[in-house]
Amino acid sequence: MSLAPERKKHLDALCNKFRVDVLEALYGIQSGHPGGSLSVCEILTALYFEEMSVDAADPQKPDRDRLVLCKGHAAPMLYRVLAEKGFFPASEMKTLRRLNTRLQGHPSTTHTPGIDLSTGPLGTGLSAALGMALGLRLSGYKSKVYAILGDGDVNEGTVWEACMSATKFKADNLIAIHDWNRVQLDGRSNDIMPQGDMEAKFKAFGWRTLACDGHDLNALVDTIDKAKAYPDGRPVVILADTVKGKGVSFMEGQNTWHGKALGEADYKKAVAELSSSKAGE
Ligand SMILES: Cc1ncc(C[n+]2csc(CCOP(=O)(O)OP(=O)(O)O)c2C)c(N)n1
Numbered sequence: 001m002s003l004a005p006e007r008k009k010h011l012d013a014l015c016n017k018f019r020v021d022v023l024e025a026l027y028g029i030q031s032g033h034p035g036g037s038l039s040v041c042e043i044l045t046a047l048y049f050e051e052m053s054v055d056a057a058d059p060q061k062p063d064r065d066r067l068v069l070c071k072g073h074a075a076p077m078l079y080r081v082l083a084e085k086g087f088f089p090a091s092e093m094k095t096l097r098r099l100n101t102r103l104q105g106h107p108s109t110t111h112t113p114g115i116d117l118s119t120g121p122l123g124t125g126l127s128a129a130l131g132m133a134l135g136l137r138l139s140g141y142k143s144k145v146y147a148i149l150g151d152g153d154v155n156e157g158t159v160w161e162a163c164m165s166a167t168k169f170k171a172d173n174l175i176a177i178h179d180w181n182r183v184q185l186d187g188r189s190n191d192i193m194p195q196g197d198m199e200a201k202f203k204a205f206g207w208r209t210l211a212c213d214g215h216d217l218n219a220l221v222d223t224i225d226k227a228k229a230y231p232d233g234r235p236v237v238i239l240a241d242t243v244k245g246k247g248v249s250f251m252e253g254q255n256t257w258h259g260k261a262l263g264e265a266d267y268k269k270a271v272a273e274l275s276s277s278k279a280g281e
């Protein structure tokens with residue numbers, strides 16, 4: 001169901017804050033990945049604040065829903081969302097990527113409460129998410145496993161092997177969300193490896209497909225609700241139309257901001273833009 005207007009306003013404002021806080025942490029450490037973090041902001045917010053059953057007081061709760069960030073380089077946004085959910089203090093963001101931090105450059109199950117799988121090498125997440133989904137089903141839990149894919153991630157052949165297996169094993173508790181910004185590390189996806197008809201490809205592998213605007217919280221919530229509501233023996237993928245670097249004009253759609261440190265002028269400009277944004281007003 002779509003969000004009540006007040007709730008939508010609140011979550012949009014939170015997203016704006018998450019973007020500012022992530023850029024602050026990346027500026028502070030002078031490394032990390034702004035583009036992919038900004039792209040996945042609403043997807044993670046919709047999942048953790050509206051869809052997933054998780055408990056910060058019991059991060060290992062056996063029947064919790066799971067999240068696998070296959071595009072692990074977007075960890076800063078996941079950390080900021082987990083902090084807001086109460087898994088650790090938001091002030092810890094300033095330790096991002098520093099020596100002995102719990103907030104490593106990529107998600108790590110052994111360092112950070114709330115992280116369900118260590119990721120970073122592209123192409124590995126979906127297979128592990130499938131294993132989790134099958135394990136949860138064997139254990140009799142109704143939990144869902146959400147796997148967030150990226151363009152570079154789905155370039156990897158292992159993703160399509162996982163797709164075949166998920167269909168064979170009828171993993172309808174597995175929901176993939178493709179953060180489909182069509183840009184990756186060093187260029188546009190179609191120049192690096194033509195993507196073809198993404199929807200037809202997933203369908204051909206036996207998956208149910210849905211699509212939505214990946215920055216519209218109402219669209220995301222409606223679409224994730226649909227993905228959850230009708231398990232029919234097929235895994236499901238949501239093709240979420242996103243913009244790499246979303247929210248910062250000079251980063252939007254630019255692969256050059258995939259993993260570049262912000263200079264002082266860039267940082268100030270980005271924060272000024274986000275601060276004057278109408279999000280949540
Ligand atoms: C197997 C593997 N090869 C290369 C890399 C280096 N790498 C990190 S991110 C990235 C591009 C990711 O692009 P995409 O999945 O589209 O993410 P987003 O656009 O959301 O940032 C690459 C090639 C990696 N992490 N793993």
Ligand SMILES: [Mg+2]
Binds near residue numbers: 150
């Ligand atoms: Mg991409």
